[in-house]
Structures are given as C-alpha cells and as structure tokens.
Amino acid sequence: MNANDSTAYGAVPEEAVGLDLNDHTAMDDYQTIGEPLVDNAKMSARDVNVFYADKHAIMDVSLDIGENQVLAMIGPSGCGKSTFLRSLNRMNDIIPICRVSGNIALDGEDIYASNQDTVLLRARVGMVFQKPNPFPKSIYENVAYGPRIHGLAHSKAEMDEIVEQSLRRASLWDEVKDVLDKPGTGLSGGQQQRLCIARAIAVSPEVILMDEPCSALDPIATARIEELIDELKERFTIAIVTHSMQQAARVSQRTAYFHLGKLIEVGDTKQIFTMPRHELTENYITGRFG
C-alpha cells in the first residue's frame, strides 16, 4: 500500500487512538488495544517483561495464542517480536544476559516454573528459525534426530514412518524421497526451510513458533510454506513472526502488532488489516511507518 494512498488514509476509523510517538510518558503504562486474551488459549502470556542486561526489550505484554490457530506477530524491526517468540519456548535461556519476568503458561502450566524442564518444553513447543538451519547431516538424520533423542520410535520401521510422515506434511517428501542420505545442507533454501519444518513437526509438538520462516525464500517457496502453515494449523498451534503484511493476512487468524517492546494492538486478522484501531498499527500496515 502506498503511504499517500488517500483511500487507505481515509479509512481510519473514527475511534482510532491518537498517540504522540515521541511522548514516552504516554507510552509508559500503555494498555493493549483489542482482544489479547481468548477463550481457547493454548499458550498465554501475562505481564511479560524481557530484558537484555539493561535493555528493556518487551514491556508488560499479555497475549494468548488460541489452540489450532495461527497468530501472526508484526511490527517494525527491533520491536521485540523475536524476543517475545523466543521467550515462548525459553530459547532466550541460552542468552546469558537475557532475563524474563511475568508469566507464560502452556496449557495453564507455567513454563518458567522451576520444575519445568526445558527439554520437554521445547519438545512440546517447536521452533522454525528465520534462516534455514538444517544440521550438516543427512536429510533423514535431520528429521530423525528429534524423535531419536526423545525415544519416540521403537524400531527402524517406526522411525522411517515418522520421517516419511513429517516430510510429507512439510510437502517435501516427493522431492527428497530418493536422496534421504544426502546432506540436508545441499538442498535449496526453500527446501531447507521445509526440511526444518519437517524436523520441527517430527517430534509432534503442540505449538510451532516460526520466526520469519519465509524471509530467505522466493515467492513460490513462500507460497508453498504458507499453504503448509494453513494445513498445519489443523494439528498444531502456530505463532508466526513476519514482515510481510500479505503473509500475515493470508495465513493468520489473529494478528498482534508490536511497537518498541509494547504490544500495541491485537485482534482478528481481518479487523486489524481493514480497521486498525491504533494510529501506530494503521501507519504500519499502510506502509507509512516501519
């Protein structure tokens, strides 16, 4: 969309909340607009704050991810989308200076509780990264690794079954079924990303977190992965970070807009894209800001 598009500009609803970007006092105790909470929450975050040493990267974010839904997270670069996503499966734990406070629950259980095992958590909440990162091992081994370390297959046949299933669901099977022993790093970027998705779903997680999974891909590969996400939501709950408004609009049911560490607005994807209530959201999706 064009920034000067008068129709888009004119479509701003009357009740849009005006806000001065430079007025930080106005932002301090900001209340998210929209419906951050849902009834059938698979994961729920409450008053989450994330710090990198002194840097306050996420501020008082409360947000639910509905079961078997796709939640898209959008916002300008550096606003904390990845940070929030990574706190959902405690991937931030590996960054020594990172601290998370607040409450994040999976099926009502606090994932930051002291008795929560990160290995189990990450088996239940899988992740697909921005840059395809297959292991420098065979395609088969890439997919089989998760199930193997978790002891999900009891025989070679069972493992073969899991590998085939996962690759099929990631719609990669037909392309690689004859080269399963070739290194996963030898595939094309789009194939690698689908391999990473297959690897993530091979351990049958309940939630899949995707951080800009298509940013390194061409439109055709992107379209395939979007199709895939649409199918995957039947079985999994998905949270996806994306910089593409169209992608968010196509694949998600709900959309959350982040700005400078704050969750500005959440709502039905359709509503967010047609009738954003906050000025920042509106500016962002109309392309006037970001």
Next chain:
Amino acid sequence: MSKETFRNTELIQASLKKRYAREKRFQLYGQLAVLAGFAFLFILLFDIVSKGTPAFTQKYLLVDVHFSADKLGVAPGAGEEELSRANYSGVIKASLREMFPDVSSRSDKRRLYRMVSIGAEYDLRDQVLSDPGLIGQRKDVWLLAHSEAASYLKGQVSRESPEAERRVKDVQMDWLDQLRDDGRTRSAFNTLFFLEGDSREPELAGIRAALQGSFFTLLVTFLLAFPVGVFAAVYLEEFAPRNRITDLIEININNLAAVPSIVFGLLGLAVFINFFELPRSAPLVGGIVLSLMTLPTIIITSRAAIQAVSPSIREAALGVGASKLQTVFHHVLPVAMPGILTGSIIGMAQALGESAPLLMIGMVAFIMDSPASVTDPATVLPVQIFLWADSPERGFTEKTSAAIMVLMGFLILMNALAIYLRKRFETK
C-alpha cells in the same frame, strides 16, 4: 563552483603521484622483507640438506677375508656359543694386512685397521654363524667402512688440507684410492641409520631409538593432552558460567601458553620424578611434561573452533529439544572437530620439536636400544640431534643434519595434515 571543482581535480591529481609513489615504495619494502625471509630459509635448508644428504649413503670396502680357524681362535666343529665369541676383529686385521703387505709400522697398522668399522665384526660373525662352512676359506666380503674412511670416499675431506688437521691421514688416502681404483669400494643406502639406535661410531649410529622414543613420548602426550584439552575447552566454552573465576582461568591458560618450555621440564623433574618417583629418562614423564606444554595450545584452539560453530546449529538442536550435552556432542563437536584436530596437530608438532624440557628430565641419555615401552629409558629426535651436534666427529655432523631432515619431514607431514583438515573444513 565549476572553477573550484577544476582546481580540486588539479590538487588531487598532484597529490596522486605522491600517494602512488608511497604505495610503490611500501610494496617494495614488503617484497624485500619477504625475499629476505625466504633467503634465510633457503640458506638454512640448503645448508642442512647439503650436509645431511651424504649421511643417507654408507661406504663399503671389499676385503678378501681369510676365515682362518687359527685367527678366529676356534677349534674345528666349534659350537655356536664358541663361534659367536670368536676373534673376528683379528681376522679382519689379518686380512687387511694381507691386502696391504707393505704396511709395517705400528702406527700405520693402526691406521689400516681404522678403515673398517667395528660393525664389520658383527657382520662377519653373523655370516659365520649362518654358514660355519666358511671357516678355513677365503672370501671377498663387503665390510662397512669406518666413518673417517667413508668421509674421504664421499669427498668430504681433501688432500690439500694440512694433514695434522684431519683425521684421515695421507697413507689412508693412498690405500683408499688404491681400493677405489681396484673397484673395491661401493656405496649403498644407509639402512642402519633407520634401524639402529645411537652409537659411539658415527657409521653405526641411527635414529631408530630416538624415533621410537619420540613416538612413545608423543603417544603419551596425545593421550593426555587431547582428551583433557578438548573437555576443558568444551566445559569452558559451553557450560562454565561467565564470572571472575572463569575469567581468571582463561587468562591463566593464555599465560600458560607463553611459559618457556624449560619451566615445564623443571616442574616435571620436581613433581613427577622427585615426588612421584616415576622413572627418569622415560617417555612416560616426557609425555606428561609435553602434554602440560601442549594443553594450553589445544584448549585455546579448541575453544576457538567451538566458538566458530554457527549458533544456528546450536539453536536448531536446542529447538527440537536436545539437551545441552546432546547439542554439544551431537552437533557442535562434530563440526568443530577439524578445527580441534588442526590445533592439536600443531600442538603435537610443537611437542615433537621440543628438547629443552626433556633435557631436564634426563631424556638426554645415550640410548642404543629402542625403548619397548613408555617406561624404558629413551631419548627423542630433537635431543638426539642435540647430542650429535655436540659430538666433534665429522661423521656425526652429517648425522645431525640428516636427523634434522627426518625431523623436519615429520613436522612438514603433520602441518600438511593440519592444513588438509582445515581446507576440508573450510570447503564444507
């Protein structure tokens, strides 16, 4: 405006000349420096190779040996026992006298005998033992030449130099010339050099014992330093918390890499030999000392290799629910391994060339027999070189250079392996 632009162009053009000249000059200095470095290297290599190459050939003299029972001092039908103790040196001396009947004075006779190596006696003994029928017969036998005679035959001493200053005297040269003219001298590849241990006689001295000593020492070094170094690196890099203590450890490891190696030798002497009473001169202690020395190298390079592993692989592994240990052992270490191996090989190459700390723990003994285990007294290649370099005989000078050539051969081999591993790592 346009005038100004024109002026600027002019100014820049004027300064360009100067700048390019400076650049040219700098390049020239650089090339000269590289050239100088290569020249020194070339001179060094040329010196070593030209000195060492003759050591790989051995000279033999064809002597008409008369195996007389009388001279041997054995009764007919003597047993093996008696034959092995027979007077072979007497037989050689008598045979030489027969070949050069004119030699009469005592000193000339001594010079005549000195043309053949002591080792020839053992050759004769072996021949007689395997064929007792030789006794009483005459036979042309190739006898190993003494190192001094050999040095003349190899053209390393000339007649022109004053006789008093050389060990090969004029008479000996005459005899050798005569033998050569009769076709009674021959060269052969010096197998003894690789099959024998040290000896007082240069023509019999070899590097076998030192090589074996080096092998055992490096084996101990590798078995200790590699696993300890890699595990220390993995722990420090992946598991240790970042705090004062680990900072201190890190600084100390870096400092340890700069400690002069002889200090490790003193430590080995005080701790392992005097306190723990491990055997002196043994590869076991040598290996322990060298492993202390290589440990910092291995830890530092391994940490660098582990650090270089892309974080995305770690994230991928953690993301599917691998534990930290699984992530490290299944994914990080395999990728880092070529780098770790490269560092370890370079560390081992350093250890192979090290002599100072081993001198401190007594691996400087005169070793004739190859060590059979890590607790036998042994020496190592660099120390053997040091010992030979200290010997005045001309024969040992060439042995020194030859041993250096062998040592450098191994070092080049190890470094080539390291480079190969790194190249393979990079192309992946």
